[in-house]
Amino acid sequence: MSMGLRTGDQYVEGIKTRNKAKIYVLGKRVHDVTTNLFLKPSVLSFKATFDAAFEEDTRDLARVYSPFAGEEVNRFNSIHMGPQDLVAKVKLLRKLSHKTGTCFQRCVGWDALNTLYIVTKKLAEKEGKGIYYKNFIKYLEYVQRRDLALAGAMTDVKGVRPLKPSEQPNPDAYVRVVEERDDGIVVRGAKANITGIAVVDEVVVMPTRAMTEKDEVYAISFAIPLDTEGVTVVVGRQLNDARRLEEGEIDGLPYMFNHEGLLILEDVYVPWDRVFMYREWKWAGVLVEVFSAYHRQGYAGCKSGLGDVIIGAAYNLAKQIGVADKPHVREKLTEMVFLNETMYSAGLAASWEGKKLVEGDGGWWVNPMYANVTKHLVTRFPYEVSRLAHDIAGGLLGTAPSEFDLKNEEVGKLVAKYLQGVPEFTAEDRLRMLRLLENTSISVAYLVESVHGAGSPQAQRISMERIYDFYTVEKIAKSLARMGQRKADPRVEPHKPTDSEKA
Ligand SMILES: Cc1cc2nc3c(=O)[nH]c(=O)nc-3n(C[C@H](O)[C@H](O)[C@H](O)COP(=O)(O)OP(=O)(O)OC[C@H]3O[C@@H](n4cnc5c(N)ncnc54)[C@H](O)[C@@H]3O)c2cc1C
Numbered sequence: 402m403s404m405g406l407r408t409g410d411q412y413v414e415g416i417k418t419r420n421k422a423k424i425y426v427l428g429k430r431v432h433d434v435t436t437n438l439f440l441k442p443s444v445l446s447f448k449a450t451f452d453a454a455f456e457e458d459t460r461d462l463a464r465v466y467s468p469f470a471g472e473e474v475n476r477f478n479s480i481h482m483g484p485q486d487l488v489a490k491v492k493l494l495r496k497l498s499h500k501t502g503t504c505f506q507r508c509v510g511w512d513a514l515n516t517l518y519i520v521t522k523k524l525a526e527k528e529g530k531g532i533y534y535k536n537f538i539k540y541l542e543y544v545q546r547r548d549l550a551l552a553g554a555m556t557d558v559k560g561v562r563p564l565k566p567s568e569q570p571n572p573d574a575y576v577r578v579v580e581e582r583d584d585g586i587v588v589r590g591a592k593a594n595i596t597g598i599a600v601v602d603e604v605v606v607m608p609t610r611a612m613t614e615k616d617e618v619y620a621i622s623f624a625i626p627l628d629t630e631g632v633t634v635v636v637g638r639q640l641n642d643a644r645r646l647e648e649g650e651i652d653g654l655p656y657m658f659n660h661e662g663l664l665i666l667e668d669v670y671v672p673w674d675r676v677f678m679y680r681e682w683k684w685a686g687v688l689v690e691v692f693s694a695y696h697r698q699g700y701a702g703c704k705s706g707l708g709d710v711i712i713g714a715a716y717n718l719a720k721q722i723g724v725a726d727k728p729h730v731r732e733k734l735t736e737m738v739f740l741n742e743t744m745y746s747a748g749l750a751a752s753w754e755g756k757k758l759v760e761g762d763g764g765w766w767v768n769p770m771y772a773n774v775t776k777h778l779v780t781r782f783p784y785e786v787s788r789l790a791h792d793i794a795g796g797l798l799g800t801a802p803s804e805f806d807l808k809n810e811e812v813g814k815l816v817a818k819y820l821q822g823v824p825e826f827t828a829e830d831r832l833r834m835l836r837l838l839e840n841t842s843i844s845v846a847y848l849v850e851s852v853h854g855a856g857s858p859q860a861q862r863i864s865m866e867r868i869y870d871f872y873t874v875e876k877i878a879k880s881l882a883r884m885g886q887r888k889a890d891p892r893v894e895p896h897k898p899t900d901s902e903k904a
């Protein structure tokens with residue numbers, strides 16, 4: 402077997418011990434993240450991204466030839482070589498949501514790789530600084546050949562939001578370099594909300610905003626193994642998370658969940674060959690723009706996949722209580738389909754209309770307008786899909802007894818008798834489907850992540866306003882209103898080039 406493709410079990414084996422990094426879950430230090438009950442569902446959903454490369458229904462989507470490694474690699478570590486790869490990304494993410502029912506946590510690292518490919522290459526092409534690209538390609542091959550699991554850490558803790566990094570009362574509110582040595586740099590700071598952080602092999606760190614010259618110590622990008630001296634991870638908690646500790650098999654969803662965490666770097670050493678950007682303050686804004694557009698496009702896939710799970714659950718629950726054929730229920734299901742496929746379509750448009758940003762192989766970026774539109778839809782539509790699903794499911798969604806009541810010798814029979822709807826389904830079926838719907842439709846992965854992941858809603862509005870060419874459309878309107886003439890313009894879409902296209 403090529404090492405560019407690890408199995409899920411090989412991935413799990415690889416993350417077992419954390420000796421140097423301190424991982425905290427619910428206030429306690431964890432050394433083996435694979436046996437910890439709280440993290441287990443997260444390990445399982447990450448694992449699904451590895452197994453996908455060997456499973457019949459995802460095999461072709463989940464693996465791709467890499468010219469860098471010279472072999473087939475897991476698509477989650479690949480560089481996009483054309484629009485078809487961007488499309489495959491969205492499709493793979495939709496399929497993986499069907500397998501996990503949650504966020505499977507591996508796309509942030511993937512987007513980080515593609516971002517750094519473009520930005521380091523541009524730094525070489527435009528400024529003659531070839532060292533970053535050289536370092537990055539070496540790292541890319543390392544990651545691809547070992548099929549490593551990556552986290553992408555962009556979001557700093559950011560202290561006082563309107564202040565720049567150099568203006569913050571806490572100088573460590575953004576990750577910065579605190580020491581430059583002959584053999585590398587020493588970094589300090591913290592990144593918030595980092596998906597999958599406790600269960601990855603490596604973390605790719607990037608700046609989170611555009612910067613000025615005064616912020617140059619913050620304009621850095623690098624990668625470290627998670628198990629590095631000076632790294633602390635504090636895993637965050639989610640709604641219903643204590644159910645994982647009950648060891649049931651219905652309520653807490655024994656299958657999958659994601660996690661986010663606070664990544665703290667206390668004077669962590671990074672060797673030079675793992676540094677991809679150093680004090681390049683002029684490029685921080687471009688890096689953020691490239692990354693966020695990639696990440697915004699991806700949401701079309703994972704969130705529409707979760708939408709499929711929710712629509713399927715709502716349809717089944719409607720059947721279980723005998724209302725699936727009622728006109729208003731069919732209307733609601735159709736509305737859910739419309740909302741779901743709209744998000745997906747926008748992501749496909751962002752992919753097919755992708756743009757090549759650098760010379761040579763690869764460097765295919767998404768269409769930034771449609772990527773922003775995609776993510777902006779995602780900040781709204783999942784809430785409406787969930788609302789409609791909750792309407793159809795009935796109040797039991799929020800009030801159902803636990804699986805332990807159903808399994809109780811005394812009360813179990815009564816629960817089974819009174820919670821059954823149509824005779825074709827048992828009360829256990831109903832409970833299982835209600836819990837699936839509860840755990841997916843009210844989850845961080847489907848709701849909070851949809852609003853804030855890849856940037857809060859305002860971030861997309863700022864991008865859309867910047868890209869749309871109001872001057873040109875005013876000219877169009879004026880010429881049709883006979884208020885002036887306009888020159889022929891071959892552009893169909895009135896979009897202006899972004900900073901990343903101009904850089
Ligand atoms: C589930 C989940 C997973 C995530 N995974 C990752 C990950 O893997 N890697 C990663 O790097 N990040 C990740 N993120 C972080 C995500 O990118 C951020 O949450 C997002 O960019 C918003 O930043 P924030 O949370 O700091 O919110 P804030 O920036 O605090 O935003 C809160 C509000 O303040 C407003 N605001 C902020 N600054 C200003 C300003 N200067 N002027 C006016 N209004 C302002 C915002 O518009 C928003 O309405 C994840 C987030 C979530 C919720």
